[in-house]
Amino acid sequence: MASTAHWWLEVALRLVVILGFFLVVPLLVGQMEHKAMAHMQGRLGPMRAGGFHGWAQLIADGVKFAQKESVVPADADRLVFQLAPAVALLPYLVALVVVPIGPGTQVGVALDLGLFFVLAVMGVGVLGTLMGGWASANKYSLLGGIRTAAQLMAYELPMLLSAASVGMAAGTLSLGAIVDKWQWWWLPWQLIGAFVFFVSGLAELQRPPFDMPVADSEIIFGAYTEYTGLRFAFFLLAEYAGIVLLCLLTSVLFLGGWHGPFSAHLGWLWTVLKTLALAFVVIWLRVSYPRLREDQLQRFAWTALIPLALAQLAITGVVRVL
Amino acid sequence: MTTESEQQSEQQPQTGPASSDPQREPRASRDFPGMGLVKGLATTFKTMTKHAHTVQYPDQPPELPPRTRGVIALLEENCTVCMLCARECPDWCIYIDSHKETAPAPPGGGRERTRNVLDRFAIDFSLCMYCGICIEVCPFDALEWSPEFEYAEFDIKELLHEKDRLREWFWTVPAPVALDPGAPDPKEMAQAQKVADKRLTAQKAAEIVALADGGAAASGQPERSGPGRSGPAGGAEGDG
Numbered sequence: 001m002a003s004t005a006h007w008w009l010e011v012a013l014r015l016v017v018i019l020g021f022f023l024v025v026p027l028l029v030g031q032m033e034h035k036a037m038a039h040m041q042g043r044l045g046p047m048r049a050g051g052f053h054g055w056a057q058l059i060a061d062g063v064k065f066a067q068k069e070s071v072v073p074a075d076a077d078r079l080v081f082q083l084a085p086a087v088a089l090l091p092y093l094v095a096l097v098v099v100p101i102g103p104g105t106q107v108g109v110a111l112d113l114g115l116f117f118v119l120a121v122m123g124v125g126v127l128g129t130l131m132g133g134w135a136s137a138n139k140y141s142l143l144g145g146i147r148t149a150a151q152l153m154a155y156e157l158p159m160l161l162s163a164a165s166v167g168m169a170a171g172t173l174s175l176g177a178i179v180d181k182w183q184w185w186w187l188p189w190q191l192i193g194a195f196v197f198f199v200s201g202l203a204e205l206q207r208p209p210f211d212m213p214v215a216d217s218e219i220i221f222g223a224y225t226e227y228t229g230l231r232f233a234f235f236l237l238a239e240y241a242g243i244v245l246l247c248l249l250t251s252v253l254f255l256g257g258w259h260g261p262f263s264a265h266l267g268w269l270w271t272v273l274k275t276l277a278l279a280f281v282v283i284w285l286r287v288s289y290p291r292l293r294e295d296q297l298q299r300f301a302w303t304a305l306i307p308l309a310l311a312q313l314a315i316t317g318v319v320r321v322l
Numbered sequence: 323m324t325t326e327s328e329q330q331s332e333q334q335p336q337t338g339p340a341s342s343d344p345q346r347e348p349r350a351s352r353d354f355p356g357m358g359l360v361k362g363l364a365t366t367f368k369t370m371t372k373h374a375h376t377v378q379y380p381d382q383p384p385e386l387p388p389r390t391r392g393v394i395a396l397l398e399e400n401c402t403v404c405m406l407c408a409r410e411c412p413d414w415c416i417y418i419d420s421h422k423e424t425a426p427a428p429p430g431g432g433r434e435r436t437r438n439v440l441d442r443f444a445i446d447f448s449l450c451m452y453c454g455i456c457i458e459v460c461p462f463d464a465l466e467w468s469p470e471f472e473y474a475e476f477d478i479k480e481l482l483h484e485k486d487r488l489r490e491w492f493w494t495v496p497a498p499v500a501l502d503p504g505a506p507d508p509k510e511m512a513q514a515q516k517v518a519d520k521r522l523t524a525q526k527a528a529e530i531v532a533l534a535d536g537g538a539a540a541s542g543q544p545e546r547s548g549p550g551r552s553g554p555a556g557g558a559e560g561d562g
Contacts, residue, residue, distance in 0.1 A: 040367070041366075042374050042376075043375070044374045044378070284363060284366060288363050
């Protein structure tokens with residue numbers, strides 16, 4: 001009886017920690033984007049909210065979004081329209097449950113098929129954008145949704161192939177086991193895979209320079225055009241949660257997760273640090289590069305990333321056999 | 323037929339395609355594929371490490387250039403109510419009222435003098451387009467630019483500044499900007515310099531004449547002193 005209560009308590013605690021991570025780290029990344037992007041453009045970014053260098057800007061934004069009216073267009077498919085933000089946001093929360101932060105038991109659920117599960121669930125997140133684009137009854141939303149779909153088709157394949165390369169290298173699909181087996185020389189060995197995984201992940205999140213589906217100068221805000229208030233905020237939060245998950249996955253799969261000095265005690269810190277460093281790179285890329293055109297997007301995926309991912313698979317296979 | 327192009331492409335597999343289209347990429351990025359992308363990242367990172375250009379205005383006063391057109395100030399004492407400014411104003415936003423006062427004839431003789439007295443001088447800054455023509459046209463420098471700009475109002479009527487307020491602005495008018503090095507002197511300076519030079523030469527001439535007079539007196543020739551006396555008189559004429 002006591003052990004059952006203990007078990008429930010532990011599960012609840014793990015879920016609370018994961019929920020806290022899910023709610024805090026994306027805001028951290030968002031704030032970093034505000035400030036880093038501003039300074040890269042010679043600006044200061046938010047300076048007022050909260051007093052010290054605008055640290056509370058995103059909280060203020062959240063309050064603002066919560067106060068706004070949530071409008072559903074008259075011609076919209078109400079149910080799908082209203083469900084879409086949740087479909088976009090929740091998969092990232094679910095995926096976080098199986099990603100290990102530190103060695104041993106520092107993971108929500110140590111799933112044997114962790115890698116497979118994470119990639120499958122991440123794919124669902126994009127479905128929210130498609131739903132929003134279709135249900136909005138707006139031509140710009142529809143265009144954005146279709147572009148999202150095309151992007152998903154093109155970039156899911158290299159992402160899966162490069163992730164499969166790591167699975168092959170480790171001989172397992174369990175994320176914890178992959179990090180356990182990770183050695184420093186995996187870094188050069190899986191370098192191409194890391195590049196392909198990170199870039200195609202960016203494209204799936206529709207982050208610049210792959211933000212054709214929300215290209216504001218062409219189609220307003222793509223699938224999110226008709227959204228207001230909290231639903232819009234959920235889409236934005238989903239974007240940042242997606243960044244966090246992508247960076248977390250990249251550091252777990254390719255950068256050795258919790259490996260680093262004092263990893264026995266501070267393993268989780270290494271994972272978080274690597275994740276935040278990658279998130280900085282995401283922001284850095286956004287500031288530095290212009291948006292790819294739709295045809296360039298497709299060509300890049302099919303003629304560059306997929307051959308690279310296949311080459312990585314071949315390299316991984318050859319090295320494993322040797 | 324095929325050999326030449328093939329040889330070229332074999333010799334320069336990297337630069338071949340890029341050199342055929344030099345307009346598309348700058349020269350430096352042809353050295354190694356992807357250099358342009360790296361340079362873009364370097365540029366943004368370098369900018370991040372430098373100080374931002376933002377001036378946090380209400381907390382930090384802006385650095386205004388010396389000729390900033392903030393507000394127009396009036397030095398009431400210099401105004402003669404000539405109405406030039408009001409007539410030149412493209413927006414007709416200067417309002418002037420005046421009356422004439424007659425000063426009694428001075429006791430030593432002469433006639434009565436009339437002079438204009440300024441009753442009202444107002445500039446409507448809700449109409450003003452800050453062209454500065456009134457300041458240019460004022461013959462007595464009664465109007466000047468002041469760099470002060472923080473006079474926004476909640477009521478547009480408050481933007482009509484009467485002469486007391488325009489006079490207050492004059493305390494904020496900066497001193498005239500120094501001339502550029504090597505610039506010619508202003509007209510007044512040149513004129514004064516000319517007068518001073520003339521006076522100096524006249525003085526020297528007088529000294530020479532005085533010396534000559536002294537020599538003549540010693541040798542006993544008094545008739546030479548006539549032109550010697552006329553020397554200083556000529557100098558005095560030049561002074562006028």
